[in-house]
Amino acid sequence: MLDDEGKKYTTISIPTPLAEKIKKRIKGTGFTSLSSYVTYVLREIVSGKKEESEEAFTKEDEKKVRERLRALGYLE
Amino acid sequence: MIQPHGGKLIDRNIKNKKYETSKLPKFEINTNIAEDILNIANGVFSPLEGFLCKNDLENVLKEKRLESDCPWTIPILIDFDNQEIKNVKEGETIALTNNETGLKSLMEIEEIYACDKKNLAQTVYKTDDPKHPGVANVYNMKEKILGGKISVIDCKIREFDKYNLTPKETRFLFKEKGWREIVAFQTRNPPHIGHEYVQKTALTFVDGIFINPIIGKKKVGDFTDEVILASYETLMQHYYLKERAVMSILRTTMKYAGPREAIHHAIMRKNFGCTHFIVGRDHAGVGNYYGPYDAHEIFSEFPDLGIVPVFFRSFFTCTKCGSVVNDKICPHDQQFHINFSGKKIRELLVNGQVPPEDMMRKEVSETILKFKKPFVE
Numbered sequence: 001m002l003d004d005e006g007k008k009y010t011t012i013s014i015p016t017p018l019a020e021k022i023k024k025r026i027k028g029t030g031f032t033s034l035s036s037y038v039t040y041v042l043r044e045i046v047s048g049k050k051e052e053s054e055e056a057f058t059k060e061d062e063k064k065v066r067e068r069l070r071a072l073g074y075l076e
Numbered sequence: 077m078i079q080p081h082g083g084k085l086i087d088r089n090i091k092n093k094k095y096e097t098s099k100l101p102k103f104e105i106n107t108n109i110a111e112d113i114l115n116i117a118n119g120v121f122s123p124l125e126g127f128l129c130k131n132d133l134e135n136v137l138k139e140k141r142l143e144s145d146c147p148w149t150i151p152i153l154i155d156f157d158n159q160e161i162k163n164v165k166e167g168e169t170i171a172l173t174n175n176e177t178g179l180k181s182l183m184e185i186e187e188i189y190a191c192d193k194k195n196l197a198q199t200v201y202k203t204d205d206p207k208h209p210g211v212a213n214v215y216n217m218k219e220k221i222l223g224g225k226i227s228v229i230d231c232k233i234r235e236f237d238k239y240n241l242t243p244k245e246t247r248f249l250f251k252e253k254g255w256r257e258i259v260a261f262q263t264r265n266p267p268h269i270g271h272e273y274v275q276k277t278a279l280t281f282v283d284g285i286f287i288n289p290i291i292g293k294k295k296v297g298d299f300t301d302e303v304i305l306a307s308y309e310t311l312m313q314h315y316y317l318k319e320r321a322v323m324s325i326l327r328t329t330m331k332y333a334g335p336r337e338a339i340h341h342a343i344m345r346k347n348f349g350c351t352h353f354i355v356g357r358d359h360a361g362v363g364n365y366y367g368p369y370d371a372h373e374i375f376s377e378f379p380d381l382g383i384v385p386v387f388f389r390s391f392f393t394c395t396k397c398g399s400v401v402n403d404k405i406c407p408h409d410q411q412f413h414i415n416f417s418g419k420k421i422r423e424l425l426v427n428g429q430v431p432p433e434d435m436m437r438k439e440v441s442e443t444i445l446k447f448k449k450p451f452v453e
Contacts, residue, residue, distance in 0.1 A: 018145040045379060057248065065248045072238050074249055074322065 014038070077247055078351050081343045081382065082123025082146045085243055088227045089117050090182075095229045097171040097180065101164055108293060108329045109154055110174035110231075113181050115328060115344075116152070117228035118242040122347045127154045129187045129223030137199045140336070140377065147343065147378045149336040151200065153191075154183070157218040161188065164222075178232025186224035193217060200333050203365050209295065210331045210362075236291060239305060241324040246286065247349035249322065255283035259352040259386060260345035262359075263289045264330065266299055266307035266444055268436045270391040270416035272315065273400050278354050278386050279320060286350050287312070287323040290330060294452050301325075303443075303450045310443040324348075334359070334366035335374035339381070346383040354386045392416065393434055425450065 022034055031037040057065070069075040080086075105113075115121045123146055128136065133151050135143045142148045154172075156164075164170060166188055172181045197214040198204045206212050234240075241249065250258055259278045263271070279285045287308055291301045299307075305325070312321050326344065331337050337360035342353040359371035375385045394401045396412040406413075416435055424431045430441045444450050 015139070015141075015145050017143065021145070061244070062248070065245050066252075069241075069245060069249055069252075072241075074241070075252060 009035075012038075077251060077349055078346060079382065080119065080122045080243065080347050082144070084123060085119040085247075085347065086116065086122040086125055087119055087244070088125060088225070090227050090229050093230045095180075095182075097182065097229070100169055100171040100182070102171045102173060103156070103160065105154070105172050105174050105179075107174055107176045110172075110177045110179045111292060111327045111329065112152055112154075113172065113179060113226050113228060114177065114231060116226055117181070118244070120243055120326070120328075120344050120347055121152060122243070124148075124152055126183065126186075126225035127221075127223050128152055130189045130191075130221075132223070133191060133221075137196065140339070147339065147381055149200075149374075150331060150333060150340040151196065153217070154222050155218040156220050156222060158220060160218075161220055161222070164188070172226070177234065178230065180229040180231070182227045182229065183222065184224045184226075185222055187222070189221055189223065190219060191221055200331075200336055201365065202334070205365075208332065208362065208365055210333050213331075236301065236305065236325055239323060239325045240327065241348075243347045243349065246322075246324060250284065250286075250349045253284060253319065253322075257282035257352065258284050258286050258350045259354060260286045260288055260342075260348065260350035261354045262326075262341050262345070263287065263308075264294065264298065264304065265418060266304055266436075266440060267311050268416045268418065268421055268431075268440075269393075269400060269434060272311065272437070273391040274354060274356065274388045277388070278352065282352055283320075285316075285321045286345070286348060287321060288326050288345065288348070289323070291325040291327050293329045296452050298452045299444075299450055300447070300452055303447050306443050306447075307440045310439045311437060314439050315437065330360065332360060332362035332365075334361045335370045338371035338385075339374060339378060342375075342381060342383050342385060346381075350383060352384045352386050354388060356388050357390050390415070422451075 019034060022037055026037045066075065116124050116126060128151055131143045135141055136148050136151050140147065140149045164185060166185050169182055169184050172183055173179060193214050194204050197211040201208055201210045203211060206215055259282045261275050275285055289304050289308065308323055312323060338355055341360065345353045355371055358366060358368050372387045375381065389402045389404060391400050391402050393414040394406045394408050394412050395414065396408040397406055421431045421436055425444055428445060430438065430445065
């Protein structure tokens with residue numbers, strides 16, 4: 001299949017719940033369509049880039065966990 | 077730090093340990109299900125917040141995914157007989173308790189339903205043979221399944237708890253150690269030299285190894301939990317760098333679901349904060365129900381799993397190479413190969429004999445032989 005600019009595209013099927021999630025996620029972003037987002041994400045995956053996030057620990061949580069890990073000998 | 081499965085680490089623990097449950101219908105559940113509840117509450121089973129409802133169960137069976145599209149391969153279910161729950165209705169909250177674990181928990185009943193046991197067994201275990209231990213458990217399930225969220229009020233301190241870290245704790249620990257890439261090794265046996273090679277080969281490429289023995293119901297003839305932990309303590313003390321290896325237990329029941337269970341095992345380790353997961357030969361298999369590398373192949377169905385599987389073929393000693401190798405690196409004929417036979421090591425240990433040092437570390441053998449009853453009877 002060719003688009004207006006003559007680029008080759010193929011059609012893929014994705015689960016409907018996933019599509020719905022993506023549609024919600026791209027609202028208000030620079031992505032103009034589901035396809036443009038999927039293409040972006042797939043390229044990112046293929047290139048092997050990893051997504052990481054920081055854990056949200058409250059000060060109280062952190063204190064408790066640190067104390068327990070020390071008591072068990074996992075931390076010095 | 078790697079994201080928990082589904083993006084959020086679930087915590088279903090109620091802070092108020094005196095939460096009043098006296099007016100709720102109360103049910104004493106078995107320890108296996110109690111362990112599932114604790115695993116849900118502590119985030120080991122993230123993103124699950126409770127037991128599967130029917131739509132999720134059907135999706136897990138057909139697609140190996142939750143209804144939300146999140147990869148999930150093993151149904152987490154709670155079953156009751158008709159009589160037991162005849163007065164329980166959807167929308168109600170019930171109390172679930174277990175003596176052995178001291179569990180006090182709540183379940184918000186979202187759905188009460190039945191399932192086709194034969195289809196469940198065939199789909200998850202790829203067989204409906206009642207001799208398969210997982211299939212037998214399915215056939216022994218009661219008529220009704222309850223779906224809905226759980227919350228844990230309390231549980232007691234138990235044996236081995238000094239090795240029992242929650243995902244929240246392991247994630248904190250890995251961060252404190254400065255580990256960014258962590259490989260998880262799942263085990264249910266004491267380590268022989270082949271295991272050590274697998275672990276150390278994987279460790280070479282990451283920052284730390286998370287040795288995560290499964291503690292819980294086992295088959296007759298399996299090594300006891302005490303033996304597994306003591307033997308790993310010994311191995312780590314003598315042959316691992318303290319700053320590169322951590323051991324913590326996982327309390328769960330082996331399902332012996334082969335490839336599907338390999339995915340489940342990887343998901344749990346992702347929730348503990350691991351970036352890589354070692355998948356060996358016939359992972360979570362039993363008998364001859366699965367091909368030796370079925371548990372490797374299934375990972376190709378999950379590009380979005382979020383944890384990297386590290387596939388290993390078995391290590392063996394090659395007398396021609398003069399070292400421990402595997403079939404990817406050794407060009408020599410099988411006649412030069414000596415396998416690390418778990419069966420042979422077990423036979424020697426049963427007879428009180430120390431296995432050869434090229435099969436099992438002397439310190440590890442000695443640790444095992446100190447136990448009067450090293451096997452489950």
